Amino acid sequence: MDIRETPLLRTLFSSPIERAIARAYRRIFSIDEIETTPLLQIATGALLFSFFIGLSRWFYSASISVSSYLNNEHTCWPYFQSCGEWYFLESLPFGYSQSILFMAAFALMALAAYLMYKKEWTLVHAILLVLWVGKAIILFALTQQLAANYDYYDTLLLFILLVFPHKLFFARLAFVLLYFLASTIKIHEGWVLGSYFTSLATGLPLFGNALSPIVTNFVILMQIIGSWMLLSRNKYLHLFAMLYFLSFHLYSGILVGFRYPAVALVMLLVLFGIQWRETHRSVPLDRKSLIGWCFVALMLVVQFIPISIPGDHKLTLEGNYYGLFMFEANHQCVSRTVTHYADGTTYEKIKQSMDAKWRCDPYEYWFAIKNHCERDARTERIEWTFDHSINGNPFYRIVDVQDACILSYAPLSHNEWIQLPEGGAVIVGYPLENFYER
Amino acid sequence: METEKTFVMIPGLEESEPVSLTPLQQSIQPHTLEIQAFWWAIWGITLVYVVTRYVIIPFFNQITRK
Numbered sequence: 184m185d186i187r188e189t190p191l192l193r194t195l196f197s198s199p200i201e202r203a204i205a206r207a208y209r210r211i212f213s214i215d216e217i218e219t220t221p222l223l224q225i226a227t228g229a230l231l232f233s234f235f236i237g238l239s240r241w242f243y244s245a246s247i248s249v250s251s252y253l254n255n256e257h258t259c260w261p262y263f264q265s266c267g268e269w270y271f272l273e274s275l276p277f278g279y280s281q282s283i284l285f286m287a288a289f290a291l292m293a294l295a296a297y298l299m300y301k302k303e304w305t306l307v308h309a310i311l312l313v314l315w316v317g318k319a320i321i322l323f324a325l326t327q328q329l330a331a332n333y334d335y336y337d338t339l340l341l342f343i344l345l346v347f348p349h350k351l352f353f354a355r356l357a358f359v360l361l362y363f364l365a366s367t368i369k370i371h372e373g374w375v376l377g378s379y380f381t382s383l384a385t386g387l388p389l390f391g392n393a394l395s396p397i398v399t400n401f402v403i404l405m406q407i408i409g410s411w412m413l414l415s416r417n418k419y420l421h422l423f424a425m426l427y428f429l430s431f432h433l434y435s436g437i438l439v440g441f442r443y444p445a446v447a448l449v450m451l452l453v454l455f456g457i458q459w460r461e462t463h464r465s466v467p468l469d470r471k472s473l474i475g476w477c478f479v480a481l482m483l484v485v486q487f488i489p490i491s492i493p494g495d496h497k498l499t500l501e502g503n504y505y506g507l508f509m510f511e512a513n514h515q516c517v518s519r520t521v522t523h524y525a526d527g528t529t530y531e532k533i534k535q536s537m538d539a540k541w542r543c544d545p546y547e548y549w550f551a552i553k554n555h556c557e558r559d560a561r562t563e564r565i566e567w568t569f570d571h572s573i574n575g576n577p578f579y580r581i582v583d584v585q586d587a588c589i590l591s592y593a594p595l596s597h598n599e600w601i602q603l604p605e606g607g608a609v610i611v612g613y614p615l616e617n618f619y620e621r
Numbered sequence: 622m623e624t625e626k627t628f629v630m631i632p633g634l635e636e637s638e639p640v641s642l643t644p645l646q647q648s649i650q651p652h653t654l655e656i657q658a659f660w661w662a663i664w665g666i667t668l669v670y671v672v673t674r675y676v677i678i679p680f681f682n683q684i685t686r687k
Contacts, residue, residue, distance in 0.1 A: 363664075363667075363668075366660075366664060367664065370657050370660045370661055370664070371657065372653045372657070375649070375653045375656045375657055375660075376642070376646045376649055376650060376653060377646065378640075378642065378646065381640075381642070381643060381646065382640045384634075384637050384638070392643050393643055393645060394645075395643065395645075395646070396645055396646055396649055397645075400656075403660055404663075407660070407663055407664050407667055408663070408667055411667065411671060465679075466675050466676060466679055468676070468679060468680050468683055476676075515629070515631055517629060517631070535631045535632055536631060537633075570629065572629070575640030575641075575642075578629050611627070611629070612626075612627040612628055612629035613626045613627065613628050613629065613639060613640070614628070614629060614631075614639075614640050615628055615629075615630070615631070615634045615637035615638065615639055615640065616634070616637040616638050616639070616640055617631065617634055617637065618633075618634075621633060
């Protein structure tokens with residue numbers, strides 16, 4: 184049977200115009216690559232599995248619900264600060280619409296799995312494209328609260344498999360590049376000294392604190408150099424890199440749980456564990472590959488946005504979520520606001536971080552303050568201080584303003600109201616050991 | 622005269638110890654900037670090597686063959 188003439192596709196696209204549409208769709212998205220490459224078919228299934236886990240984590244989240252917008256509990260991306268005005272779903276317990284939409288997504292995922300079994304790859308592709316668009320809109324447009332690197336992973340890799348020509352090559356390259364770019368997060372005192380982990384009450388898992396700098400610097404080395412060994416034609420180098428990254432994901436899972444290995448470890452095995460001898464096949468440099476190379480360049484550029492913003496972005500968190508940011512620093516913070524009302528009364532509110540991965544982003548606190556100022560006419564001004572410690576270093580008062588209502592936030596540059604230690608931010612105290620998860 | 626350190630008490634950490642560096646970390650700490658510079662140099666060299674070896678040279682070989 185001709186792969187282009189799969190039974191269901193032939194039934195659904197029967198007229199000449201419909202068949203022309205189907206042909207154009209298949210050509211635009213290079214679907215024949217998926218049909219002729221079993222590895223891509225497995226990768227597509229693995230990413231569907233990752234999407235399933237990711238969406239199941241979002242099912243009850245109120246991050247994009249109308250009530251979160253009305254209660255000022257949402258956080259938009261700095262580049263789209265009015266995102267809440269677009270919310271139309273309501274999550275449990277206040278409504279069913281989000282659950283209905285997510286169950287529709289569930290039905291689509293189940294259908295995609297069945298169509299994979301039937302080898303109807305054009306239809307699988309169309310369903311995954313719909314799911315991808317929905318997830319990308321939630322992740323990169325509607326809320327910053329759900330930003331997580333494991334969701335970046337599957338969204339990015341599925342995008343490559345769905346859209347680009349030379350799918351397998353660019354999926355492998357992007358996967359290696361994700362490790363390579365993740366190393367840029369770690370070139371920082373917290374990882375060079377290993378103080379991210381030694382400032383935890385429970386210390387570095389298995390190895391203990393005494394060896395912490397050796398372990399963390401080895402991770403940096405392997406992410407910079409070892410990641411490229413996954414593409415090596417030397418079987419010993421390839422095997423070494425495979426074993427290392429397998430161990431790395433199993434080890435990091437002690438802290439991060441199943442979600443990250445569910446995408447990263449599975450895709451590592453799929454892309455580099457099966458048919459690994461093909462990983463070094465020729466680099467595509469034809470016209471069709473241009474879009475893939477542009478995307479690779481874009482990955483590099485985006486990762487460098489936070490690095491290009493003046494100041495330690497682990498402390499200021501400016502641009503932090505634009506690239507990979509997992510384990511960028513062990514955070515502790517205290518935000519104190521005093522709201523001054525027109526009638527002369529005041530209300531003090533103190534918010535403290537919960538655990539090491541509580542990102543302590545001044546933007547998130549400012550975003551809530553700004554919305555409060557705009558919505559509550561009784562509010563005259565809000566005094567705000569924000570103290571932030573990373574990796575066991577002192578708490579710096581990085582925000583100290585008399586009226587936070589008049590502040591604005593620039594998404595791609597340094598915000599002068601966030602003070603840097605080198606710019607005069609004062610030390611207000613010292614941290615105690617904290618916990619990774621509470 | 623050394624002043625006493627003030628610890629910021631996050632709820633739930635009342636029983637925790639103050640953060641301190643291990644002896645190995647103390648010995649490395651004065652050199653953290655140099656080590657970071659070293660890692661950035663390795664990072665840059667790796668990127669330049671990979672791009673040159675696997676993209677630029679094959680690209681120009683392809684052009685000269687045509």
